Amino acid sequence: MYRVDYFAGVINTLVMIFVNIAIWKAIYEADDNLGGVQLKVVMTYIALAFLMQCIFVMEDYFIESKVTSGLISSDLLKPISFRAYVFSYNVGSSVFRVLMQLLPTLVISIFLFKLLPPFSTEMGILFFFSAVLGYLVLYCLNFIVWMSSFWFYYTFSLVTIKDALVMVLSGALIPLWFLPQWLFNFVKLTPFESIFFTPISIYLGQVPAADIKTAIIKQVAWIVVLALAGHLLWNAAKHKLVLQGG
Amino acid sequence: MEHKKFSKLELLKLSLKYSKLNLKCTLEYKFDRFFTTLAVFVREMVSIAVMYLILTRVISIKGWQMNEMFFLYSFLFLSYCIFIFLFTGIRDFDNMVYTGELDRYLIRPLGLLYQVISARVDYCATIGHGAVGVILFLSTYNSVGIDWNFRNIVYYILALLGGVIIQTSLFMVSSCFSFWAVRTTNLRNLIFFNSRRFAGYPISFYPGIVQKMLIFAVPFAFVSYFPSEYFLHKPDLSVFWHGCLYLTPVVGIIMFTLVYIFWRLGLKSYSSSGNSMY
Amino acid sequence: MSLIEVRDLTKDYRLNVKKRGLLGAVQSLLVPEYKLKRAVDNINFSIEKGEMVGFIGPNGAGKSTTVKMLTGILSPTSGSIMMGGLSPHKDRKKNASRIGAVFGQRTQLWWDLPVADTYDLLRYIYRIPEKKFEQNMEMFNDLLGIQEFMSQPVRQLSLGQRMRADIAAALLHDPEIVFFDEPTIGLDVVAKEKIREFIKKINAEKNTTMLFTTHDMLDIEKTCKRMIIIDQGTIIYNGTVEQIKERYGRSRTLVAEFAQKLDRIDLPAGVELIDQKDNKKYLKFNRDEIQVSGLIAELTSKYNILDLTVTEPEVEAIIREIYEGGIDFDKGISGDSKKSLSEQYCVPC
Numbered sequence A: 001m002y003r004v005d006y007f008a009g010v011i012n013t014l015v016m017i018f019v020n021i022a023i024w025k026a027i028y029e030a031d032d033n034l035g036g037v038q039l040k041v042v043m044t045y046i047a048l049a050f051l052m053q054c055i056f057v058m059e060d061y062f063i064e065s066k067v068t069s070g071l072i073s074s075d076l077l078k079p080i081s082f083r084a085y086v087f088s089y090n091v092g093s094s095v096f097r098v099l100m101q102l103l104p105t106l107v108i109s110i111f112l113f114k115l116l117p118p119f120s121t122e123m124g125i126l127f128f129f130s131a132v133l134g135y136l137v138l139y140c141l142n143f144i145v146w147m148s149s150f151w152f153y154y155t156f157s158l159v160t161i162k163d164a165l166v167m168v169l170s171g172a173l174i175p176l177w178f179l180p181q182w183l184f185n186f187v188k189l190t191p192f193e194s195i196f197f198t199p200i201s202i203y204l205g206q207v208p209a210a211d212i213k214t215a216i217i218k219q220v221a222w223i224v225v226l227a228l229a230g231h232l233l234w235n236a237a238k239h240k241l242v243l244q245g246g
Numbered sequence B: 001m002e003h004k005k006f007s008k009l010e011l012l013k014l015s016l017k018y019s020k021l022n023l024k025c026t027l028e029y030k031f032d033r034f035f036t037t038l039a040v041f042v043r044e045m046v047s048i049a050v051m052y053l054i055l056t057r058v059i060s061i062k063g064w065q066m067n068e069m070f071f072l073y074s075f076l077f078l079s080y081c082i083f084i085f086l087f088t089g090i091r092d093f094d095n096m097v098y099t100g101e102l103d104r105y106l107i108r109p110l111g112l113l114y115q116v117i118s119a120r121v122d123y124c125a126t127i128g129h130g131a132v133g134v135i136l137f138l139s140t141y142n143s144v145g146i147d148w149n150f151r152n153i154v155y156y157i158l159a160l161l162g163g164v165i166i167q168t169s170l171f172m173v174s175s176c177f178s179f180w181a182v183r184t185t186n187l188r189n190l191i192f193f194n195s196r197r198f199a200g201y202p203i204s205f206y207p208g209i210v211q212k213m214l215i216f217a218v219p220f221a222f223v224s225y226f227p228s229e230y231f232l233h234k235p236d237l238s239v240f241w242h243g244c245l246y247l248t249p250v251v252g253i254i255m256f257t258l259v260y261i262f263w264r265l266g267l268k269s270y271s272s273s274g275n276s277m278y
Numbered sequence C: 001m002s003l004i005e006v007r008d009l010t011k012d013y014r015l016n017v018k019k020r021g022l023l024g025a026v027q028s029l030l031v032p033e034y035k036l037k038r039a040v041d042n043i044n045f046s047i048e049k050g051e052m053v054g055f056i057g058p059n060g061a062g063k064s065t066t067v068k069m070l071t072g073i074l075s076p077t078s079g080s081i082m083m084g085g086l087s088p089h090k091d092r093k094k095n096a097s098r099i100g101a102v103f104g105q106r107t108q109l110w111w112d113l114p115v116a117d118t119y120d121l122l123r124y125i126y127r128i129p130e131k132k133f134e135q136n137m138e139m140f141n142d143l144l145g146i147q148e149f150m151s152q153p154v155r156q157l158s159l160g161q162r163m164r165a166d167i168a169a170a171l172l173h174d175p176e177i178v179f180f181d182e183p184t185i186g187l188d189v190v191a192k193e194k195i196r197e198f199i200k201k202i203n204a205e206k207n208t209t210m211l212f213t214t215h216d217m218l219d220i221e222k223t224c225k226r227m228i229i230i231d232q233g234t235i236i237y238n239g240t241v242e243q244i245k246e247r248y249g250r251s252r253t254l255v256a257e258f259a260q261k262l263d264r265i266d267l268p269a270g271v272e273l274i275d276q277k278d279n280k281k282y283l284k285f286n287r288d289e290i291q292v293s294g295l296i297a298e299l300t301s302k303y304n305i306l307d308l309t310v311t312e313p314e315v316e317a318i319i320r321e322i323y324e325g326g327i328d329f330d331k332g333i334s335g336d337s338k339k340s341l342s343e344q345y346c347v348p349c
C-alpha cells in the first residue's frame, strides 16, 4: 500500500506542475514579459518549487503522537537523544523520497516541461547547497510548531496554519517577485523567504552574484535563530514533563 | 414491537436530533474546535490568497477579472460546505467500516444510507469552508453584473445543489470501495482536492485533456465553471457546447444514480463478507 | 415452531489471496483470487421464546459470525434463519425493532457525550413511548445503578460502567430477543455478577429470549439452563448444563488427609494418585467404575484418616477437556449426537 502512495505522489507532483504551468501560460497570454520575467523562467520556478515540496515533507504529528500516547517518557530514557531521533527520522524519509519520488518526477518533468538548466554550473552547486539550508530552516520552524504539542492536546490547527503561511509566503506557489512591494519587503524579514524562494532564485540566476553570499548567510542565521528558539522550547517542555511526571 | 415505516417527517426530526447531538459533541471541545475551524478557513484561503496576489499584479487573465474569478470560486466552497453539512458520513465512511460502526447501524430499524448521512456533521469543516464561500460570494455577487431576478435565483440554487450532488457522488464512489475492504481514501483525497483546486480557475485556462477530465471524469466543471459562465458569458465559453450551462443538476442526478447502484452492490458484498480487511 | 429456527446454516468468508509486489497488487485488484474460509458449517438449532441459551466455543469457533447472521448484519452463505417468521437479513429493518444486541468489544454509545444523550436518541430511533422509556430507565437504574454516571461523557466511564450502560441501551426498547456477544469481557467478579443478575431478572420479568456468548463458564452456569458448544464451525453439544456434567463429568477427586505422611499407599485398581501436598493425597477415579463409599471404606480400614472430601469437576474443566479434544462427542452419547440433541431438546427454561 505504501508503494501505491509513493506512486500517487509522483503523479500528484506532475499534475500540480502541469496545471500551475497552464495557469501561468494563460497569464502570460496578455503580456509575454511580465515584470521583466520570461514565461520560461516562471515555468522552471514552478516546477522546481513543486519538486522541492515533494521532498520537504515532514512528519508533522510524530511528536504529538509520542506526547499524547505518553511514549515520550520512555523515549527520553533511551540512550539516543530524542531530538536526534526525530531529526534522523525525518531526514531518512526525505532521502527515501528523493529516490522514490523526486528522481522519477524530475526525469519526467525535464522531458515534459522543458525546464531551464541552472543559470551556471556554479549556481547549480550553490542551489543544491542553499536547498539543503532551506530544508533545515523549514525543519527548525516545524520543530517549534511541533513543540507546542507539549502544551496543547491537538496541534492540527497550528500545523495547518503554519503550512498555509509557508505555502503563501515562502514562494512555494507563487514567485515572490510577483508580490506587492510592501508584502515582499515584509517577507524578507521572515524566515519564509529562505525556504523555497532563495534556493530557486539562485538556480535561476535571479540573485546577483554579489548578493548570493548575503542570501546564504541569511539562511544560516535563520537556522541558528530558529534552532535556538526550538532548543529553549525543548528545555521548557522537558521541564514540564518532569513536573507532571510524564 | 410492531414495526411501522418511518414517515418523512419522523426521519427529518430524527436527523435534527442527530445534528443537535453532533453540535453538542463539537461544543464539548469548544476551544479546540474553534481553532480547527480557523485552521480550515486559513488553509482554504491559501488558494484565494495566491489568486489575489496574481490578479493584483496582472488585473485579468484571459478576460477574467478578480471579482469574476472569485465568484466562480465561491461555487466550489459553498457547495462543498453544504455537502459536508449534509453528508459528512459519506466522507468518513471508511472509518465507520473500520471501527465497526457500520455493524451497529445494521442492527437498527433504519436505512443504512440514512444513518450514515445523519450520524455525523463536521461543523468545523462546514463553517471553515462555508466562511470562505460566503466571503467570496458576498464580495462579488453585486459587482459581476448579475441581475438577481427570479429566474437567475432559481438557476443559482439548482446549480449549487447540483454541485453538492456531484461532489457527494464523487465521495461516495470511494466509500463504496470500503465495502470490499479496499481503502481508497488517500487516492480519493488526491484526486478530489486537486481537481477541486483546478476547478477554482476557469477550465478554459487548461489544455484540452485537463478540460475533458474536469468535464467527463471528475466533473467539477459543472460545479463551478459552467454555472458561473451562465451568469458571466465570457468569450472563452464559445469552445464548449452551450447546453453544458444547464446540465449541472442532470449530471448530479445521473452520477448519483449510478453511484447508488454501485453502493447497493457494495452493501450486498459487505453483508456476505463482513469487514474482513480491518 | 420455535421463536428462532436455524436450519443448515453455513457461512463462508472469502479471503483475498494477496499477491506480492506492485504487479501482484494490480493483479489482485483486477482478477481477485479468493480462498474460502468456512466459519460456520451447517449448524442447526432452535430457541424457544423466553429461553436463555449460552453459546460457547474456543476462539475463532464461529460464535460472533453466527451472532452477526442472527442479527442480520451478515447474510448466510446457505441455510436459513427464521425469527418469528422473519429473516433477519432480508427483513432487516422490520426485524431490527424486535431485537437488541450488545457487542462487548465495542460500544454503541456516543463517545463524547453523556450516556443520557444516547438513550434519548435511541428513544427516537426505536420510537419508545415516553411512559415505557421512563419505566425502563427506572428499572435499569435500580438494577444497574446507571444514574450515578448518567451525566458523564462515555469516554470517562470505566469499562464496567460502560458495559452496564451499553446493556441498558440494548434493552431500552424492550426487544423480544437479545444477543450478547461477550458482555462480561474484561470485567471484575462483582461487575460480572451484577450483569448476570440483571440479565436473569430481565429474562424472568419480560420473558425476553436471550443468546449469549462468553468465555466465562460461570456466566453460563449462573444464567443459562441450556448451552450450545460450537467448535470449528460445527455444533458439538446442545443441551443442558446439568447434562454435560452428568455425562462428561464422570471423574471424581477424593482428597484425603492422613494422620501422618505416607510415602506410598495401596490403591485399588482404577484409582490414580494425581497430586500430594503435606499429608494430603489427591485421588482421581471414575464414578462409574468405583463407588465412593467403597473407596472410603477401604481407605479408612487401612489408614488413619483425618479428613475426606470428594469434588466434582467444574464445568470449566469439562469444557477445557472438550476443547482440547479429550472428550469425543461422537462416541460419547450416540453416533448422531449433534442432531439428536438439538431435536430432543425443546423444554423452555
Ligand SMILES: Nc1ncnc2c1ncn2[C@@H]1O[C@H](COP(=O)(O)OP(=O)(O)OP(=O)(O)O)[C@@H](O)[C@H]1O
Pocket: B273, B274, B275, B276, B277, C013, C014, C015, C037, C038, C039, C057, C058, C059, C060, C061, C062, C063, C064, C065, C066
Ligand atoms: N470478516 C471476516 N473475514 C474473513 N474471515 C473471518 C471474518 N470474521 C471472522 N473470520 C474467521 O472466521 C472464523 C470464526 O470467527 P468468529 O469471529 O466468528 O469467532 P468467535 O467464535 O467469535 O471467536 P472469539 O471467541 O475469538 O470471539 C475465524 O477463523 C475467523 O478468522
Ligand SMILES: [Mg+2]
Pocket: C063, C064, C065, C181
Ligand atoms: Mg467473537
